[in-house]
Amino acid sequence: MRRVFIMVQDVVMVLVAVALSLVLSRSNLSFEALSKEGLATWAGIVVISHLLFRYSGLYTTVWRFASTPDFFNILKSCAILTFTLYMASLLLRFYRPVAGLNERQFIVFFLVSFTIISAPRLFYRFLRDGASWGILGRKSDDTEPKRALFVGRLGEADLIIRFTRTAQPADYSIAGIMATERGAPLGTRIQGVPVVATMPRLIDVLEDYATGTKSLDLLIFGSGAEHEIEDYSELVRIARHGDINVVQFSGLSELEQHGKLVLDTVEMETILRRPAVASDIQRIGAFVSGKRVLVTGGAGSIGQTLVKRSLELGAEAVLVADNSEFGIFQLSQYVDEK
Structure with a gap:
């Protein structure tokens, strides 16, 4: 009919x-x-x-x-x-x-x-x-979707924006695009979303978001970004240091039902660009247990992990050295809660 x-x-x-x-x-x-x-x-x-x-x-x-x-x-x-x-x-x-x-x-x-x-x-x-369908279909008592920043090719950005808007409920809202193509038109918009950064100023723009000038909950990398972006590891480090979750777009599923993005958590193997080496926990525990440990840069994402792991392995005390007083304060709050 x-x-x-x-x-x-x-x-x-x-x-x-x-x-x-x-x-x-x-x-x-x-x-x-x-x-x-x-x-x-x-x-x-x-x-x-x-x-x-x-x-x-x-x-x-x-x-x-x-x-x-x-x-x-x-x-x-x-x-x-x-x-x-x-x-x-x-x-x-x-x-x-x-x-x-x-x-x-x-x-x-x-x-x-x-x-x-x-x-x-x-x-x-x-x-x-379009965006209007999500606005018309969204209930007034629904929670606001998480703000996300996309890093990748403009073609993928167009696809991701389209599917994030049609998702019910809307989990993410793309706030900006960091284009990996050199010479991409800065300031232009794709489906109303602005291109906020291009190569090679991705790090500077992400730091602005991570330091709190603009709230951000999620960083989405395009497929194959770890091979295309020279500063991939640094971008991941900045995002994690700013408590921004990092995922990577790997495809679509459930195409017959409006489509759903497949976002994979970025693992350490991807950041290091090599397979992770399995840790000998017993040997490390025997070395650290009962000792006083100094961790430099302990307020960073990797430093915090070292501090937490040292305490878990039975270190007598852990001394943290870092130029971020607020980062050390956050770490101490976490340790006190544990």
Whole structure:
């Protein structure tokens, strides 16, 4: 029934386009619109346009997943329809002169028909996959989604933004894009999300977010980012030091149900770019147990891990040296709670 409705809608739009093209070009036909000749003309236009649209594949497209080639198909179909009707009018003039028709009306018809046939599909796509659908479908008592920053290629950014907006409930909201392509247009927007940084200033921008100038909950790397970004390890370190969770986009799942992003936690092997070496816990414990341990840079992400592990392994005391007083305070609070 949905497909039948779309078919009827299209032929009605074609007839509306005919009427609008005559009105806009200020033309009058030599026959009445509701006469036998007029009704036969409209019926012929309906049949020709319907058969042409069916042959062009307009009704085999799932418009929720429509892309540029699908709208180009509408453009091509409208152009062929305009040309067909124009040739039909030329043939008709050999048998009977028809006043009020010339190339100007057909040019206007082409532009109007493409616009009003594409508009409902484009509007449906916007409602279904745009930000408005998430806003309309979101309940007032829902919690705010986590703010995320994406680091990767612009093509992946477009895909991730689209699927984060259609997710129900919305887990993440992309606040900015850090493009890995050199020469990417800084300050431009992809689906309303700004490109906030490009190579090679990724570290500086992430530090601004991590130090609290702008709240951030999640850092999402694009697939293969560990091989494309020279400062990958440093970006991960800055994010973790700022209590920002780090994940990496690896694909999509459940495509038949609006799609779902697959985000994998960034492991130590990825940061080091080599397999992790298994630790000999018993040997390290025997070395640390009962001793006084000094950890330099102990307020950093790696330093905090060393402090916690030393205490777990039975160190008599752990002395922390770091230039961040607030970091040492946070660490002491954690130790006191334990």
